[in-house]
């Protein structure tokens with residue numbers, strides 16, 4: 004500590020001043036020294052700060068770089084995300100449009116399936132469907148669907164085809180024809196030959212010759228191959244009626260050759276037959292479906308099946324398991340029915356002349372093997388009859404005139420009248436698609 008005493012004189016004053024100056028200088032130097040020390044430590048701090056700052060700047064640079072990279076990555080990710088979103092949107096739009104198309108196609112298919120053609124008739128229980136699996140099936144527009152017009156419209160000579168048919172029927176070689184066709188099936192056969200005018204009819208199953216008689220009566224220019232293994236008719240039907248026309252070849256008895264064993268190729272090559280204009284008439288109680296497929300493969304386009312029994316009916320085991328009607332109707336024959344339906348142009352069952360109710364007074368019992376109409380059956384599998392004497396007076400007159408001409412009884416009480424009009428097996432006509440030539444005669 005510096006003590007300043009009050010000068011007693013000048014020298015003393017100078018001394019005091021000097022002392023003061025010394026103290027001041029000391030203090031100043033001390034200050035300078037202190038300041039310099041502080042300055043040194045400050046600059047080293049600054050140095051450190053600068054270093055730290057540089058480090059920070061460096062770190063910042065690196066962060067910036069990293070940030071830039073991150074921004075770049077984020078941009079890439081954003082682009083990729085946008086692309087994905089676009090792709091998803093496009094895919095969704097595609098899916099929506101596909102789903103709309105599928106819905107459209109489904110609704111069109113539903114409309115088509117709802118539009119399956121049907122034939123309904125007033126006061127008749129059956130509906131005919133252009134579809135497999137129904138009790139009554141048809142396909143295309145067969146002339147059998149126009150049986151009423153074809154038989155009852157007056158021709159140029161003022162007569163109807165039914166008038167002509169009745170004259171032929173009245174003169175049939177066996178009026179009962181116990182094991183053969185009666186009025187419904189004779190009308191079907193007669194109309195088919197009249198309408199198709201085939202160059203050849205192959206009749207498989209002749210028996211007494213009654214069906215040969217109707218074929219010849221319908222056309223005197225048609226060749227007939229009459230085929231039957233029996234020399235004589237079955238069912239005690241007496242002598243066979245033999246067609247005197249030289250256009251008929253009898254493959255009967257010793258000359259029997261099954262329709263499928265005929266030398267088709269040779270006859271076609273020699274132009275003796277033309278399958279395209281040949282009509283096959285099956286009345287042999289064999290496997291109808293297999294025979295139909297076989298003659299189709301030979302190039303035949305038209306087949307008639309007499310014993311076209313419905314489901315559960317048939318005179319023989321084969322009749323009960325092979326008719327086209329069974330194939331087209333029964334679920335157990337669905338594959339056969341589909342194949343048949345898809346390979347034919349037309350299929351139709353010839354309608355009965357009158358409904359079963361016309362035999363209401365008949366005492367005849369229902370036949371367990373079928374082949375006869377019964378009023379109390381459901382009759383959903385029988386086409387609408389040609390005449391409705393039960394509903395219409397004009398039709399009743401036509402029926403009564405026919406019955407009178409045939410010397411039968413319109414009440415159908417007697418056995419023969421009943422058998423003539425009620426015998427009915429859904430006789431059908433089938434027109435096939437043409438067989439490609441490369442598949443013929445292999």
Ligand SMILES: C[S@@+](CC[C@H](N)C(=O)[O-])C[C@H]1O[C@@H](n2cnc3c(N)ncnc32)[C@H](O)[C@@H]1O
Pocket residue numbers: 180182183184207208209210211212213214215230231232233236237261262286287288289
């Ligand atoms: C129901 S009758 C035919 C009736 C004749 N179509 C009619 O309506 O007057 C069946 C005939 O088929 C004959 N038949 C049997 N097997 C045959 C075959 N493989 N080819 C041709 N006819 C056959 C029988 O001999 C019998 O005379």
